[in-house]
Amino acid sequence: MKRLSVPILLVILLSILMGLSYFEVIDLYIQTIILFMGINIITSTSLNLVNGNMGEFSCGHAGFIAVGAYVSSILSVALFTKSKVFGAPLLPPELAAYGFPFVLIVGGIASALTGLLIAIPSFRTRDDYLAIITIAANYIIITAIINIDKIGGARGFMGMKRVIFAMEKCAEIPWMILWVFLFTVLTVIIIRRYMTSTYGKGVEAIRQDEISAEIMGVNTNRIKLVTFMISSGLAGIAGGLYAHTVGYVNPKSFDLLKSTEALVMVYLGGMGSITGSILSAVIFTLMLELLRPLQIIKWVAIPLLLIIIMQFRPEGIMGHRELSDIFPKLKKFYKFK
Amino acid sequence: MSLLEVDNLTQLFSGLCAVSELKLALEERELVGLIGPNGAGKTTVFNIVSGFYQPTHGEIRFQGRNLAGLKPHQVSALGITRTFQNIRLWKEMSVLDNILVAQHYHLGYGLGGLFFRTPRYLKREKDIRIRAFELLEIFKIDQFADEKPTNLPYGMQRKVEIVRALSSGPKLLLLDEPAAGLQATDVSELITLIQWVFDQFDLSIWMIEHQMKVVMSLCSQISVIDFGKLIASGTPEEIQNNPEVIKAYLGDDQL
Numbered sequence: 001m002k003r004l005s006v007p008i009l010l011v012i013l014l015s016i017l018m019g020l021s022y023f024e025v026i027d028l029y030i031q032t033i034i035l036f037m038g039i040n041i042i043t044s045t046s047l048n049l050v051n052g053n054m055g056e057f058s059c060g061h062a063g064f065i066a067v068g069a070y071v072s073s074i075l076s077v078a079l080f081t082k083s084k085v086f087g088a089p090l091l092p093p094e095l096a097a098y099g100f101p102f103v104l105i106v107g108g109i110a111s112a113l114t115g116l117l118i119a120i121p122s123f124r125t126r127d128d129y130l131a132i133i134t135i136a137a138n139y140i141i142i143t144a145i146i147n148i149d150k151i152g153g154a155r156g157f158m159g160m161k162r163v164i165f166a167m168e169k170c171a172e173i174p175w176m177i178l179w180v181f182l183f184t185v186l187t188v189i190i191i192r193r194y195m196t197s198t199y200g201k202g203v204e205a206i207r208q209d210e211i212s213a214e215i216m217g218v219n220t221n222r223i224k225l226v227t228f229m230i231s232s233g234l235a236g237i238a239g240g241l242y243a244h245t246v247g248y249v250n251p252k253s254f255d256l257l258k259s260t261e262a263l264v265m266v267y268l269g270g271m272g273s274i275t276g277s278i279l280s281a282v283i284f285t286l287m288l289e290l291l292r293p294l295q296i297i298k299w300v301a302i303p304l305l306l307i308i309i310m311q312f313r314p315e316g317i318m319g320h321r322e323l324s325d326i327f328p329k330l331k332k333f334y335k336f337k
Numbered sequence: 338m339s340l341l342e343v344d345n346l347t348q349l350f351s352g353l354c355a356v357s358e359l360k361l362a363l364e365e366r367e368l369v370g371l372i373g374p375n376g377a378g379k380t381t382v383f384n385i386v387s388g389f390y391q392p393t394h395g396e397i398r399f400q401g402r403n404l405a406g407l408k409p410h411q412v413s414a415l416g417i418t419r420t421f422q423n424i425r426l427w428k429e430m431s432v433l434d435n436i437l438v439a440q441h442y443h444l445g446y447g448l449g450g451l452f453f454r455t456p457r458y459l460k461r462e463k464d465i466r467i468r469a470f471e472l473l474e475i476f477k478i479d480q481f482a483d484e485k486p487t488n489l490p491y492g493m494q495r496k497v498e499i500v501r502a503l504s505s506g507p508k509l510l511l512l513d514e515p516a517a518g519l520q521a522t523d524v525s526e527l528i529t530l531i532q533w534v535f536d537q538f539d540l541s542i543w544m545i546e547h548q549m550k551v552v553m554s555l556c557s558q559i560s561v562i563d564f565g566k567l568i569a570s571g572t573p574e575e576i577q578n579n580p581e582v583i584k585a586y587l588g589d590d591q592l
Contacts (some may be wrong), residue, residue, distance in 0.1 A: 108432065192450060197451050197458075198444060198465060205427045205438045212425035215387050217413035217442035217505055217590045226448065 005333055014181050023172035033176065033289055037237050038180035040281035042187045043317045045274055046234035049191060051263070052271035052320075053200075054227050055207030057131040060118075060138030061235055061262040064111040066235025066254035067141060073160050074151060076100065081162040085150065096166035099105035100179060104240040111236025113227040114141070119228040123221065138259055145251040150232030156250035158168035160243055180241050191274060194230060201235050204228050204272075251286070264306055269316050276318030338401050340365045341386070341417075341509060346395035346540070348381055348565070355381045357565040358395070361507070367375040368461040368535050368542045370556035372576075374585065378565040379545045380422060383511050387419050388412035393473055398400035401459040414442040420498045422545075432497050433482040439501045441544055468505060475537075476500050496530065503538060510534070512544040516551045528554055553577070561585070 017034060020026045026034075043065065060301045078086040080096040091099065122133040146154045167175045194200040202223050205213040214220045243249045261284070269280025287305075291298040313319070324330050341363040348356040356378045364367060369377050384390045386397055397404045399415055400479040407415075418439075426435050444465070450458035473479040478496060486494050495515060502510055515531065516524050528551055535542050535555075539546045546552045552559060560570040563585040569576060574584055 001476070028571060193452055193454065198441065198462060199446075199448075200436055201438050202429065202441050204430055204434075205441075208427040208429055209425050211389070212421065213438070214409045215413060215419060216439045216501065217410045217418075219408075219410045219442070221408075231376055329586065 002333065004015055010185060014178070015178050017181065018174055021177050022059050027106075031174065032245065033285060035176055035241075037285045038184040039241050040265060040285050041184050041278050042234055042238035042241070043190050043262050044269060044277040044284075045187055047262045047264045048232045048272065048277040049194075049203075049227055049231040049276070050091055050235075050270070050275065051266050052194060052277075053203045054209065054224065056224070056228075057128070058134045058228075058231070059131045059256075059263065060134030060136075060141075060259055061232075062136035062254040062256070062258035063141040064115055064132070064232040064235035065239035065242065065258065066249075066251065067114045067146060068104075068111040068239030069150065069249050070107075070157065070239075071110040071147060071236070072103045072240030073157055073243040073249055075106055076103045076163045077157075077159040079103065080166050081159060083159050086098070087119040093166035094170055096163055097175065100163070100167065100244075101182075104179070104183065104237050107240040108233040108236040111239065112233030114236075115229045115232025116225060119225050119231075120176040123224050123228070125301075134257065135259075136255060138254075142251045142255055154251060156248055156252075158185040158248040161247035161250075161268050163244060164247070176241075180245070181216065183237055185240060187237065188274060188276060188278070190234070192231070194227075195274070199223070199318065207272075264302070268306065270318030271316060272320045273318035273322055274315070275323040276290065277319075278317055279317060339363060340367075341543075342396075342398040343382075343386070344396045344398070346382070346385065346397065347393050348378070348385060348390060349393045355565050356385070356392075356562075359562065359565070359567055361560055361567070361570075363541055363543055365541055366539070367506075367558065368531075368556055369544075370552040370559040371543065371545045371562065372547070372552055372559060373562040377562045377576040379562060380513055381565075382562070383419060383513050383545065386412075387417060387511065410442060411415055413505065413507075416506070417511065418502040418505060418509075419511035420502050420515060422497075422514045424486075424491075424494045424498050426494060426498055426501065428487050429485060431483050432478065432486060433466075433469055433473070435486065435497065435501050436472060436504045437465055439504045440465045440468070443505060455557075472500050472504055492519055492526065495527065496517065499530070499534065500571065503534070508540055510540055510542045512542060512546075514545050514547060516546055516548045522572060524548060527551070531555055 021031050042093065043061065047058065047061045050056050077083050078094045079091045079099060080089050082088055118137045122130050145151070151157050164175060195203070202213065204217055204220040206220055206223065210220055265278060265280045265284050268284060270276030288298070288300065291301055294301060309316070339362040343359055343361040346356055346359040347354070359382065359592060371382065372578050373379050381390070385392050388404065388407050388411065391406070399417060401417065404412055427438065428455050430438070446458045454514070470479060473482055478493065479501065481489060481493070486497055489497065499515070512531070517528055519527060531542065532555060544552070544556070556573060558570065559573055559576045561576060561582050568585055569579045569582045571579070
């Protein structure tokens with residue numbers, strides 16, 4: 001029972017979400033907010049791996065989201081739909097529903113490789129330098145996309161809605177809810193497994209004392225690269241999901257503001273805490289929507305809130321603790337591995 | 338062949354000569370000391386041996402293998418581990434996790450195994466956990482397995498650091514001032530502990546220590562360095578009566 005409680009809970013949650021969307025109890029607006037919650041959970045937990053667990057300061061998470069979004073969008077549009085840029089679909093559109101997860105994963109891999117490319121030079125330096133390099137990388141990626149006219153340049157790239165329609169030909173269900181849910185769960189499992197293994201605990205050792213980690217036999221360079229690649233790869237998957245949720249990507253939506261949003265979520269939720277990142281992603285998404293009537297003042301209210309939190313709880317909501325550390329009794333009811 | 342041979346070791350820090358043409362050898366199953374006044378270059382020697390600095394000149398051979406160009410984690414994988422003068426445990430990890438992570442190089446599974454929880458991964462994780470618990474038990478600190486090191490008394494933290502250094506099964510253990518900051522009662526306990534480690538484990542110990550009581554009662558051989566140069570080496574009795582040493586280190590006081 002203990003072993004099954006989390007999967008059962010997840011299946012129930014997924015069926016409720018799918019059911020509510022299928023019977024149109026919740027409208028598209030609320031569905032989109034739910035989708036954004038999932039995407040933001042992936043974004044914040046993956047950034048948390050580098051900024052919270054490893055103690056480095058990566059500021060260019062949106063760059064990796066952009067790579068994943070573009071690679072998977074281009075791939076899915078080229079493979080499954082008829083488009084002006086790529087012509088006839090390369091594969092029968094009926095395969096869209098099955099091919100989509102692979103497309104997402106390819107986007108993730110592309111992001112991870114970009115992450116590797118950036119990590120190799122930047123991990124020779126430390127602390128502030130990594131922040132500067134990742135900001136630069138974010139701009140390089142955005143500028144590169146703007147200058148590739150074939151994929152829309154500054155106008156953006158669209159056509160992903162047709163991929164969703166192609167999926168719906170296969171079965172008339174809210175596909176995006178399913179995919180976002182599955183990949184969110186997968187991300188949390190990946191990060192959780194990584195951080196609970198002895199290999200992953202080397203990441204914590206690096207944050208706490210890098211020199212003693214290296215001397216005690218932790219291959220710090222390698223583990224930093226691997227962690228950065230996992231983080232950027234998962235960000236790429238978030239990007240792919242984002243692109244297909246919105247149905248349209250624009251380089252502007254992956255600029256430094258998006259990276260800042262990711263940072264805000266990590267620091268709000270508490271560094272190094274998976275449950276904290278999940279919680280803050282949900283709160284942050286809701287807050288963005290609830291404060292929408294304030295329009296531009298929203299971007300005064302949210303930073304203000306962040307300042308207040310940093311004043312009274314500088315370690316974030318959870319701060320290097322998981323939910324099970326705060327409520328130890330929870331451990332009786334589940335076993336999550 | 339000696340276990341560790343230090344040959345003509347020289348370390349310059351932008352002109353400052355921290356270690357100069359040092360020549361030393363350590364045999365297997367030996368407990369030896371390295372002493373010298375403050376700033377003599379003792380810790381620098383340890384930092385070079387553990388791979389943290391690359392020496393300007395000279396060579397270090399461990400079991401006949403040249404350590405030049407090896408990263409610290411590779412040196413530790415070969416079987417040289419150390420403790421630090423100012424305890425450098427990972428402070429926010431439990432004592433058990435500290436011991437586990439120190440076996441990082443010997444995990445024996447890849448990332449694929451980790452994410453898919455393959456039988457090999459599960460077995461290896463279990464093995465290193467069992468080994469860590471065995472170590473904690475024989476050092477009688479298993480009741481602190483889930484404590485953070487910072488919650489332990491200073492002497493206990495020293496002990497944990499020694500256990501951490503032992504967990505990867507080293508051939509050579511470097512102790513950098515193990516008695517620094519300990520109270521007199523803890524010091525005698527530490528002497529017993531180090532002697533016990535030396536008797537129980539198949540390794541050599543090389544220690545830097547300021548407290549004469551510790552070095553004189555433990556080490557069979559002692560090397561003395563001053564300004565990076567070796568000025569004397571021999572048994573504790575010889576060192577105590579060596580006029581060079583008395584001049585450089587002990588002053589005019591008799592031991």
